[in-house]
Amino acid sequence: MSDPSAKTAASATTPEASTAASADATTATPAAAPKSPVSTPLSTPLLAAQKATATTSADTPPSAALAETTETTAPTDAPTPAAEDPDILPASHWTQAAQVNGSDEDSSYGDDIISSTASLSSSILDYRTLHGRTFHSQRGNAESWNPNDTQHNESMEILHHASTLMQGGKLFLAPLGDNVQNVLDVGCGPGIWAIDFADQYPGAEVVGVDVSPTQPQWIPPNLKFEHDDVSQPWTYKPDTFDYIHMRWLVGNIEDWYELFKEIFRALKPGGYFESKESSAIITSDDGTVTEDSALSQWGKVFNQAGKKWGRSFLIVEDDIQRKAMEAAGFVDIKEYPFKAPLGTWPADEKMQELGQFLQLALYQDIEGFVVKTWSAIMGWSIEEIQIYAAHLRRELRSRTIHPYYIQKVVIGRKPDVGEVPP
Ligand SMILES: C[S@@+](CC[C@H](N)C(=O)[O-])C[C@H]1O[C@@H](n2cnc3c(N)ncnc32)[C@H](O)[C@@H]1O
Numbered sequence: 001m002s003d004p005s006a007k008t009a010a011s012a013t014t015p016e017a018s019t020a021a022s023a024d025a026t027t028a029t030p031a032a033a034p035k036s037p038v039s040t041p042l043s044t045p046l047l048a049a050q051k052a053t054a055t056t057s058a059d060t061p062p063s064a065a066l067a068e069t070t071e072t073t074a075p076t077d078a079p080t081p082a083a084e085d086p087d088i089l090p091a092s093h094w095t096q097a098a099q100v101n102g103s104d105e106d107s108s109y110g111d112d113i114i115s116s117t118a119s120l121s122s123s124i125l126d127y128r129t130l131h132g133r134t135f136h137s138q139r140g141n142a143e144s145w146n147p148n149d150t151q152h153n154e155s156m157e158i159l160h161h162a163s164t165l166m167q168g169g170k171l172f173l174a175p176l177g178d179n180v181q182n183v184l185d186v187g188c189g190p191g192i193w194a195i196d197f198a199d200q201y202p203g204a205e206v207v208g209v210d211v212s213p214t215q216p217q218w219i220p221p222n223l224k225f226e227h228d229d230v231s232q233p234w235t236y237k238p239d240t241f242d243y244i245h246m247r248w249l250v251g252n253i254e255d256w257y258e259l260f261k262e263i264f265r266a267l268k269p270g271g272y273f274e275s276k277e278s279s280a281i282i283t284s285d286d287g288t289v290t291e292d293s294a295l296s297q298w299g300k301v302f303n304q305a306g307k308k309w310g311r312s313f314l315i316v317e318d319d320i321q322r323k324a325m326e327a328a329g330f331v332d333i334k335e336y337p338f339k340a341p342l343g344t345w346p347a348d349e350k351m352q353e354l355g356q357f358l359q360l361a362l363y364q365d366i367e368g369f370v371v372k373t374w375s376a377i378m379g380w381s382i383e384e385i386q387i388y389a390a391h392l393r394r395e396l397r398s399r400t401i402h403p404y405y406i407q408k409v410v411i412g413r414k415p416d417v418g419e420v421p422p
Helices: 017-024 045-050 091-101 150-166 192-200 256-266 294-309 320-328 349-364 366-377 382-397
Strands: 128-130 133-135 182-186 205-210 223-227 241-247 267-278 331-341 404-413
Touching: 091 382, 128 366, 133 366, 150 192, 150 331, 150 349, 150 366, 182 192, 182 256, 192 205, 192 223, 192 241, 241 256, 256 267, 256 320, 267 320, 294 366, 294 382, 320 331, 320 404, 331 349, 349 366, 349 382, 366 382
Parallel strands: 182 205, 182 241, 205 223, 241 267
Antiparallel strands: 128 133, 267 404, 331 404
């Protein structure tokens, strides 16, 4: 990252972005409650973790996330390369399935596949565009798969709410005392976590850093946003922050070990680092997520895209958070795996509420989540993506499928001065 002192005073950044993708935006609709809530999966050890019980050993959960592009448009008629993993269905599978299952008039698809794309003029916004979605401009080595437009930021904000619900109403799980002075949120996205933290700790100075300048202008006075590529060498002075938070950077980072070293160096001795990541693997405990379902294919395609892209989506599965913390020198490392249900199928009321928001966040912007990695990296056409998204929406609306994925928080402490790590 560049020298923070050289950054533009960041507190008020440009929220523009967005008009972008809205042309094909779908109105998010929470799924209806299932008739028969399912209780089985909630009895797994992960539920215990959901109640914020720390584990010190890594559970072995499924996997996570995505990557980006520099094109302004992607070909829509190029042949889709054959899937290299036999478990991955080719993109053409979904268009053929659409023909078999129903025509465009099929009410189960509704408007999902009848969408248009709108391209943004780069003379209006300095963002890169792909199929009408906007992405951050060229900066360092950053290559985020997340669009930075309103539709995607709204999904992020719904996910933020769900994340807090998942953590029993807590913004963070690190054992912070009352005297937190300097806080950094790495890859802060639309900035909602940093805003909530700054509100909760008015005595702390909070910085949110992201490659995209899409945060709001009306923010707490003790918060500022900076714009930089966090995968470049950091120039924050050593021993600056009491607490560093990083959430959902999966699929965005080439070298997690280097990044965690920078975080370690920037923390004060005794300071905490909290990393929350998501798996991309969507599964079920009762076999209702079948191998050839759109839900199951989600993680498989993402994980292969991550391998091709050199930005892994297998952070949770490969236990990278813990390994990179250990390598950087963190101690007292604790892991908190969470089960993240999609939909209102769980019997437990809190899990039902959580599942409703997680489902809504995905439903809100399926195309935005996949467009960069699946088109630019995996070679899917936008039509194939839209038809796949229609299949996924249909499965998400189903009352008989009980999908979930894993999110994992890992917390480490930088040793105090003179402390000898065990
Ligand atoms: C999935 S979003 C998560 C946003 C936020 N952490 C949250 O919890 O809502 C990932 C964010 O990481 C940012 N990002 C990706 N690569 C980055 C990089 N190299 N440097 C800075 N930010 C990056 C993206 O711009 C995007 O806002």
